Amino acid sequence: MVNAEATTERRSRDRAPAAHAEGLGAAKLNPFGDLHTLQHLSARFARALRGVFEPLLRQEVRAWAEPLVVQRFADYRSERGDALTGWMPFGMVPAAAGAQALCVLDGRFVLEMLDLFFGGTGAAPAELPAEFSPAAEALAGRIGAVLATPLRAAWEPLTRIEFSPGRCESSAAMLPIDGDDAMIVTRFGIAAGDGSPVFLDILYPVVGLKPHGATLTGKVLDKAEADPAWRTALTRSVMNVRFPVRSVLAEPVVPLSLLVNLKPGDVIPISIGGDVPVMVGRDRLGTGTVGTSNGFAAVRLTAIAQIDDEGLSA
Template sequence: MSEEDDLAAAWGASLEEEAPASADSARVLNQAEIDSLLGFDSERVDDSKSAIERIIGSGLVSYERLPMLEIVFDRLVRLMSTTLRNFTSDNVEVSIDGITSLRFGDYLNSIPLPAMLAVTKAREWDNYGLMVVDSAMIYSVVDVLLGGRRGTAAMRIEGRPYTTIERTLVERLITVILRDVSAAFDPLCPVEFQFERLEVNPRFAAISRLSNACILVKLRVEMEDRGGKVELLLPYATLEPVRELLLQQFMGEKFGRDSIWENHLADELRHTDVALDVVLDEQPLPLSTVVNLKPGDRITLNVGPGAPVRLRCGEVPLFEAMLGRRENRLAVRIERELKRAGTEEAA
């Protein structure tokens, strides 16, 4: 028995020695350390992102890296405002709620149902996009197109599938908007967005992998007391064919085709005074002859009577004309326009 007691005592002593080491190696993080790791530390005064936030967001590409996209969507808003006014015969205002980058799977899980999801295809880019029309917008469009009275909110009946009439009217709306999306991209790159199919279940509208990055544009459409939201989702894989064009820096109002300044500049140019010189003859003279010229000296022009003369603006020849007389003044009659060197090279 003594040998067994000695052995048990030895085991007990060894366990007591190992206990602090094992407890220290299996130490659990306290709440303050967890909050600091996840970025919820209330004592942080700077706005820098935590390590977890950086890891999660590292796979996304910000839309701000594609400067031309914002110009395209701004053009889309102007086009939609005009098109939807003609489509609904009502006062329509379209605005952008936001442009964000997110993963495709996160967006599918965040779609507020019921809604209609239109799968679209960019024919020239050979890829797909997604347009989502929320329930408020669906009932507003149906109410407006079927002659609902102004000043009254659209009646919403939740919990039932959409009827054939509602799906047909929304499909017409989507077709009109897709035509504007194509026109918005047209100055950058000609592309046609085609309507593929209409879904009500997000699982059947999977146009990309759930982990793929996408750009989401939220558009708010207001029609007096009615309205709703239309969201356009474009995966970055869809925009890849025009990525180099979207990376360009935008300078000036190019897409809007705003002709106000063009017309103003053209009007001012027409009222600008331009001096025209009638060149009778050109001949080289020695510098000594020019220096020795005195009042009364004559320079013989090698131009016969009735020979054509040139009209120049500075050093640029513009017209060929005939010299004549009108009353007591010399006059020229323009015969033809001279082609300039730059114009010939361009031709």
């Protein structure tokens, strides 16, 4: 069954928070200093993982963020060992020097979800294969595509980064990442029922986050409701947006023969009905009656059109 009791230990090292892990060489690997802000973003992303994996696992899951660490990619690969693993690069826009994030999927977990997808019980082979089948690669790609949206949303309060998943590889050697590259490792636990958790890792290259260094060291505002002062200021700004309002008094239809023979002084007859349309941009605001007000031509609104859920389009 998916998330049944694990037969092998997935990680033996005690993962200390990066901000206090002196043994990781934080002064050299981590130029950002305090990474509590990124830990906060990871917690936001963890809350969205239930909606990603519950449809795949067909049961409720628990998801949480583990303390993050900063380490060289070669050390990370060594810790994972030779077990089947899905390595999926995520393009980041904007990012420095074309750097990519990396989503790391537990191979057994992918095969369990694949068995569930095809109507099985969520069982994986006792002995894992050396690489993924085309079906497993397709499922991993589907997971990556779904993860991109909540990952982008998790970063939204801090900065706008677009994530685009690439091809899932069974071997880390196929990745365009050097072993000496410094990576920020964010880990997420996923557990279904009372079973043991599996872990999903998102790795961010330190060089790729350098354009966002100023915001990474700032504060993140994370509230269920928007800040009242910000909402009030936004409302006032929106209320000052100007829209062109026009009224169509007449739209006569004439043959081409009349148009080509028109000359100054000719008259095109029009007829104005009782109500004329009043437009805002390309949308009908309502109808009104043509008249005068304070010596100027004017339209008195007699009816307001029903506005659909999308509202007026500029």
